[in-house]
Amino acid sequence: MDGLNTGVTGPTLASATMPDTVVTLPEGVTPLSSASAATSTHTGDVEKATVDEAIKFDPTDLELPAKLGRSSFTRWLHHIAFSYYRKTFTIIFAANLIAFIVFVVQKDGHPLAPNVGSAASVNLMVALLFRQENFVNLAYEIAISCPHSAPLWLRRRLAKVFHYGGAHSGAGVAAVVWYIMYTAVTTRDYFSSPNKWALANLTTSYTLMAMFFFILAAAHPVLRRRYHDYFEAVHRFSGWIALVTFWMHSIFSANQYRVFEPGPPSIGRYLISTPTFWTLCISTICSILSWGRLRRHEVYPEVLSSHAIRLHFRYRDMPSFYGLKISTRPLLEWHAFATVPDDDGTGPKGFSLVVSNAGDWTRECIANPPQKLWVRGYPMHGLLYTSKLFKKIVVVATGSGIGPCLSLFYADVTPRRIFWSTPNPEATYGDKIMQVVKKADPDAWIWDTRRDGRPDMVAITYKLVVDSQAEAVFIISNPKLTRRVVYAMESRGIAAYGAIFDS
Known part of the structure; x- marks a missing residue:
């Protein structure tokens, strides 16, 4: 409890x-x-x-x-309204809100755009880390390393690690709030000193704002449950556009604000001196690690009944306690399943997934067993x-x-x-x-x-x-x-x- x-x-x-x-x-x-x-x-x-x-x-x-x-x-209140997922979301968002207020108060209502942009990029990085398979696995490994000799109350709380989605959504929403503030500041700066770099910075800022709002709107629980396929598509494509735009935006922003530094430094030197550059590097690596592992593998279906099918894969061994994402249309939809080690003599390597009739995709999978499926990312621990x-x-x-x-x-x-x-x-x-x-x-x-x-x-x-x-x-x-x-x-x-x- x-x-x-x-x-x-x-x-x-x-x-x-x-x-x-x-x-x-x-x-x-x-x-x-x-x-x-x-x-x-x-x-x-x-x-x-x-x-x-x-x-x-x-x-x-x-x-x-x-x-x-x-x-x-x-x-x-205790068990439903303030679940660990919501507690995590609230803690992260509240910490950002406090920092937000401090930024505004310290600068008498005129915070510097680079500082606000850095806060937005840090939150974006945190949101992406909590969707990156290796990072999530690390969080699980740290949690379950607690020995049985530890008090039960501690082990019970560590077992809540699977609520890491609260960190993803909390940091994601906070990033959007920071970016609203950043866009307001850059709009002010543009009208006070208009030039081509300020205009380019402003244009990419509003483009990013639009992508972030698309992502947030599609992620609303009601819309996500009712239109899950659309949610996936909007989340994915808007996220990619936002990441590319953020890189362009960082270059424009660096060229606009480097002139206020002593020297001033070159655009490259100024860019690598900002936290935004390094947080964007980590965010980009997170995306590449997942999609860079996209592969299409042979499937050996075992029909269990008209309601269920077991899909066998033989391209690698799979230890217990891992899940995998599979798809027939990798750009549009993905389905996560827990893996099961194979021990039925199908070969030196192998694991399987049990798929039952729970929707259009699974129904089609049972009616017409696939011979090949796309697999993305690294196998990930679950509940x-x-x-x-x-x-x-x-x-x-x-x-x-x-x-x-x-x-x-x-x-x-x-x-x-x-x-x-x-x-x-x-x-x-x-x-x-x-x-x-x-x-x-x-x-x-x-x-x-x-x-x-x-x-x-x-x-x-x-x-x-x-x-x-x-x-x-x-x-x-x-x-x-x-x-x-x-x-x-x-x-x-x-x-x-x-x-x-x-x-």
Whole structure:
């Protein structure tokens, strides 16, 4: 739970006051017993029998404890309104706002354009760094280097590293605010002393302003969710135009303002003496590193069902806990998937991605399996990598959410319990994936929603936490259910993590 260390895990929670929900399980839906897992060989018939046949299990009724906090409003503020993503955004933006005010006050309302431009370029660099794969991986590595002997409250907070999108958006918005100020200052300077370099500087300033506003408008959560493909295109092309224009603008700006320096220095010497030059170099390198790794690779599709497909790649090995971006139209759209190490004898190298029907692109991918796909950037860590911070965890997945979890199961570094709710699990995802799940947790709860209806995700997740004395819950599901389960756990003092959908 954000901002609160209860230090309470396991059965102790069951003694909390005033329950509001009771765990109830429909008849015929049970966890796989250890005995059944022990007798489960890698034959399809035995696996099918294990899933389809009810195993008698009489769980002790377990009541959910009351939520912590004085009221529903304070819980909403703590867990939803002030999420770590928003806290990160607010801290970065507030720091920039303070610097902004200081700039204005110190110069009696007349700050120098080069100083304001440097502040804008620094924020732009930070925004791009938090989208660069190697930098993000470094942030993850630093966070998960914390040992298990460290206090749980510290590990819980370090696991929030996946909210780095708040730094990206906070710095990005701050860069735009700084640049509005810069454009106002250069407009003032042009009218006070008009010349061709001042005009060129002013023109590129307004061009940059337009690109930044396009990017911000398209990134609004409502527009981004409703028109995601357009958001990607606007973000990408406007960003490229802005980066090129920023370089041109820096040259024009250097030529305009170098005359105020003693000497004055040459345009080149003045340019390399400015912070803007070096921050733009780093920003450009970030873009080149990602797009310079653009490659088209052979794909070996394995159709699992009419709802899911597994795409195998053989051009390299892939350790656990990495994700990859793939595309059929590299300039227009990209889709991120968690990778799964291959161990089925397809070759000395290999990994795969599990794709399920979740939209137009995935539907087309299943109906017409691709033979080649574009891959961009370096493989990047994701949410589940932070599971290494905990001694025991509960993994919750619905439907194709099991795909990203497979990498964690293959890694086998953190003791875990598994709760997977999906329609027709074996028919949809096949024997191999079922075997991986059961190997990772012989007592895994595999809930067939087609047969048994929808389960009480919160109650069963809580039961698994208590039974296993897990330190944290990780859920991979749709946005609505993810938020519901994370809130239900966090508001009861249990660390819970799910993918964020506003980054």
